[in-house]
Amino acid sequence: MAVDTNRSCPPVPIWIELSKAQEQVERDNNNRPPLTSGSSDTDYTIITAASSIRTSFSLRDKREIIQQYEQRPEKTPDIASEMEKWYAMTDRYGFLNTQQTESDSILLKEKEIERAEKWAAMSHRILIDGETAYTFSYSSKLRRRVYKGIPDCWRRDVWYYLVTDGLRSANEDYAYKKSYQELLLKESSHERQIDLDIPRTLRDHIMFKQRYGSGQRALFNVLRAFSNYDEEVGYCQGMTNIVATILMYCDEERAFLMLRRMFLRDKLHDLYIPGFPTLMESFFIQDNLLKRYRPRLYHHLNELGLSSDIYATRWYITLFTGGVVQYHTLLRIWDIYFLCGYDIFFFVVIALLKEYEGKESFY
Numbered sequence: 001m002a003v004d005t006n007r008s009c010p011p012v013p014i015w016i017e018l019s020k021a022q023e024q025v026e027r028d029n030n031n032r033p034p035l036t037s038g039s040s041d042t043d044y045t046i047i048t049a050a051s052s053i054r055t056s057f058s059l060r061d062k063r064e065i066i067q068q069y070e071q072r073p074e075k076t077p078d079i080a081s082e083m084e085k086w087y088a089m090t091d092r093y094g095f096l097n098t099q100q101t102e103s104d105s106i107l108l109k110e111k112e113i114e115r116a117e118k119w120a121a122m123s124h125r126i127l128i129d130g131e132t133a134y135t136f137s138y139s140s141k142l143r144r145r146v147y148k149g150i151p152d153c154w155r156r157d158v159w160y161y162l163v164t165d166g167l168r169s170a171n172e173d174y175a176y177k178k179s180y181q182e183l184l185l186k187e188s189s190h191e192r193q194i195d196l197d198i199p200r201t202l203r204d205h206i207m208f209k210q211r212y213g214s215g216q217r218a219l220f221n222v223l224r225a226f227s228n229y230d231e232e233v234g235y236c237q238g239m240t241n242i243v244a245t246i247l248m249y250c251d252e253e254r255a256f257l258m259l260r261r262m263f264l265r266d267k268l269h270d271l272y273i274p275g276f277p278t279l280m281e282s283f284f285i286q287d288n289l290l291k292r293y294r295p296r297l298y299h300h301l302n303e304l305g306l307s308s309d310i311y312a313t314r315w316y317i318t319l320f321t322g323g324v325v326q327y328h329t330l331l332r333i334w335d336i337y338f339l340c341g342y343d344i345f346f347f348v349v350i351a352l353l354k355e356y357e358g359k360e361s362f363y
Contacts, residue, residue, distance in 0.1 A: 062187065065195045069217045092152070093327050094206045094248070116151040119158070128167070129174040133157065135167055146339045149332050156249040162338040163261045173257045180253050183225040190227045190235035194220060201240040208244060218252045219244055225256055230263065236272040238317035245321045245334070266342040271316070278342075282316045283308040286349050293350060297357045315349060325352070 092108065122141070123134045134157040136142055150158045164170045188194075198216050202208045207215035222243050227235045239259075246255045263269050271278040286308050291298040301307075314322045320333055337344050 062191055065191055068195075068212050069220050071212070095327060096204045096206065096209075112151050112153075115145075115148075116153050119145065119151055119154045123154075123157075126167075128170050131174070133167060133170060134161065136161060138166055143339065146335050150335045155331070155335070156254070159249070159334075159338045160254070160258060163258060163265060165265075169261070173261060176260060177253050177257060180225055180256050183228045184221055186228045188224050188227045188235075191224055193237070194223045194227070194235055194240075197237050197240050202244050205244075205248075207248060215244075215247065218247050218255070221252055222247065222255050222259065226259055229256075229260065230269060233263075233269055233272045236317070238314075238322065239272070241318045241321035241323075245330070268342075279313070279316055282346070283312065285346055286312060289346060289350055290353065294354060294357060297353060312349060315352075316345065320345065320348065 092105065123136055126133055126135055136158070146158070146162075160170075161167055164173060198208075198219055199211065201219065205215075208219065210216065219240065223235060223239060226239075226243075227233075243255060243259060246258050250258060267278065270276075287298070290301075315324050318324070319337070320330055324330075325333070333344070333348055
């Protein structure tokens with residue numbers, strides 16, 4: 001992203017631009033080119049001002065969009081051969097074109113199996129409304145192991161355990177699970193915008209690579225259902241990466257429940273509503289932490305006219321899922337996020353800026 005560093009003409013703060021956001025969005029929508037699977041990554045410095053856009057389009061357009069996601073392939077592929085072909089080209093997380101060597105992969109698998117066995121030993125299987133869930137003894141041992149990184153095969157259950165306060169609120173979630181299909185039956189004014197943004201999301205991951213494939217279909221459904229559940233938020237473009245990350249470990253219904261629980265526990269509702277109060281508060285906290293712990297960096301960025309909203313909007317609005325860090329690092333961040341809550345992102349921001357400050361060419 002090109003940044004004007006002219007000190008005599010600093011960038012306009014985002015909170016001033018927000019007042020004119022709706023008019024700008026309407027003008028942009030009229031001139032927006034069609035998107036394809038090769039669309040560039042979203043510019044979140046613009047998107048935050050366009051949160052909760054209600055794009056107007058005809059009933060016919062709406063039906064065509066939904067039909068694209070509901071259609072199934074005429075010929076059922078050979079699942080075994082397809083999986084063998086794709087997984088030979090991906091890393092352990094399903095991303096294409098990685099540089100991981102075979103020896104590294106073997107060592108990681110051995111370590112993963114060893115750690116997964118430890119997690120299995122401290123888990124307890126229970127039934128909630130006839131469905132299997134896992135509970136754990138909340139202790140210093142659990143916290144240490146979360147900080148070390150949750151094994152992939154346990155992330156779904158441990159994340160859900162942590163975000164539901166040790167499954168204390170799980171019964172309420174399973175009641176909402178029944179309403180998921182009902183929410184999908186409702187019309188949403190955000191369907192077109194969701195459809196436009198989906199091809200931009202994790203395009204290098206096999207789950208979301210195929211247009212209107214099962215991964216994109218699940219992503220479309222969860223976002224559409226949630227836009228009907230929280231009508232004030234509706235849909236914000238930063239949510240696509242968040243839901244896609246959850247869907248890598250959960251089915252549609254569980255992903256919806258996880259997203260809903262994250263919004264309730266961490267008040268993410270205020271991160272996306274018009275005015276973006278949590279985002280503005282995050283910039284304020286970040287600036288004060290940076291001023292206290294990295295004063296030289298804080299003053300350097302101010303001299304360049306680089307306010308937090310210019311470079312950190314993507315970080316917060318996507319909960320770091322918007323291509324900010326490598327995926328394995330993101331998962332470690334999210335492990336701690338589910339344990340500690342939203343405030344962990346402030347520590348991540350300072351650590352990330354400190355890392356870049358250490359580069360020889362930074363100043």
